[in-house]
Every structure is written in structure tokens, then in C-alpha cells.
Amino acid sequence: MKPKKSKASAKKHFKTKSPEETKQIAADIMKELSHKGIVCLFGTLGAGKTTFVKGCLEGLGLAAHAVKSPTYAYIREHEVGGKRVAHVDLYRWERNHAVASALLQQAMEREPHLTLVEWAENLGPYLPAQRTDVKLAHDAMRDGESARVIEIVTYE
Numbered sequence: 166m167k168p169k170k171s172k173a174s175a176k177k178h179f180k181t182k183s184p185e186e187t188k189q190i191a192a193d194i195m196k197e198l199s200h201k202g203i204v205c206l207f208g209t210l211g212a213g214k215t216t217f218v219k220g221c222l223e224g225l226g227l228a229a230h231a232v233k234s235p236t237y238a239y240i241r242e243h244e245v246g247g248k249r250v251a252h253v254d255l256y257r258w259e260r261n262h263a264v265a266s267a268l269l270q271q272a273m274e275r276e277p278h279l280t281l282v283e284w285a286e287n288l289g290p291y292l293p294a295q296r297t298d299v300k301l302a303h304d305a306m307r308d309g310e311s312a313r314v315i316e317i318v319t320y321e
């Protein structure tokens with residue numbers, strides 16, 4: 166059976182000059198996306214994926230200090246306003262898409278309201294069809310330390 170084609174809807178571009186600005190965009194996006202399930206984060210080390218996740222969780226009402234990168238735990242669960250949010254980090258699974266996918270499945274088993282996935286490119290062919298992609302990159306045209314470009318696309 167052919168996989169169901171997903172359709173890209175809303176596509177958004179942002180430029181930020183500080184981690185706070187990136188977090189604010191993430192928090193704003195949560196107002197539209199919190200019901201949409203899986204948010205896949207793409208970008209190199211230091212691009213701002215964890216910073217964006219912090220913004221999402223803070224936007225949903227979690228205290229800032231509670232959010233840590235789950236790089237060594239792979240999955241970190243948060244309870245926000247009575248809802249479960251899973252934060253998955255697939256760093257270093259680039260050569261094993263199947264294991265990366267199994268880690269995501271494990272996070273999904275408890276049916277979190279929202280799942281945030283760092284290094285989503287490591288899912289390879291297992292990237293879910295219905296998702297929101299957040300692509301973060303350093304802005305080559307501006308200050309390399311603090312300028313980022315962010316592209317957000319939802320596939321329904």
C-alpha cells in the first residue's frame with residue numbers, strides 16, 4: 166500500500182537575534198501547534214534545537230529550569246498542565262534510522278500530547294508523514310554567534 170501523501174500547509178520563516186527571541190517564537194508557535202502531535206527539529210549542533218524546545222515547554226507553562234537536553238537519556242518526559250510532553254533527542258543515531266525510529270516509538274507509546282524530536286533527520290525514512298518541521302540554522306548573513314534563521318512547515 167502506498168504511504169499516505171502528506172500536504173505541506175502553513176510555511177513560516179523567522180530570523181532571530183538571541184536565544185530569547187527563538188524561545189518566544191517557539192512559545193507563540195505552541196498556541197497553534199500544541200494539538201498537532203509531533204514537532205521535528207533539524208539543524209546542526211548549536212543551531213538552537215534545545216533552545217526552541219525550551220521555548221515550547223515554557224510556552225506551555227513549564228518552569229524554565231526544568232528543561233534539560235535529553236542527549237544522554239534520549240527521552241525526557243514532562244507533565245505540563247496535566248498533559249504529557251515527550252522530548253526526544255536522536256543525536257548520534259544518524260547511521261541507525263531504525264533504532265532512532267524505535268526510540269521515537271517508545272516515546273509515543275505513552276501517547277504524549279506533544280512530542281518534540283531533536284535531530285529528526287536521524288529518522289531517515291521513518292520520519293512521520295504528519296508532523297511539523299522546525300529547521301534552525303546559523304544566519305550566514307549576520308552575526309554568527311547569535312543570529313538564526315528558522316523555517317517552520319506543517320504537514321497534515
Ligand code: ADP
Binds near residue numbers: 182184209215216313
Ligand atoms: P542544539 O540543541 O541545536 O544543539 P542548543 O539550543 O543547545 O542547540 O544551543 C544553541 C546555543 O546557541 C545556545 O547556547 C544558545 O544560547 C545560543 N544562541 C545564540 N543565539 C541564539 C538564537 N538566536 N537562537 C537560539 N540559540 C541561540
Ligand code: MG
Binds near residue numbers: 234283
Ligand atoms: Mg540539543
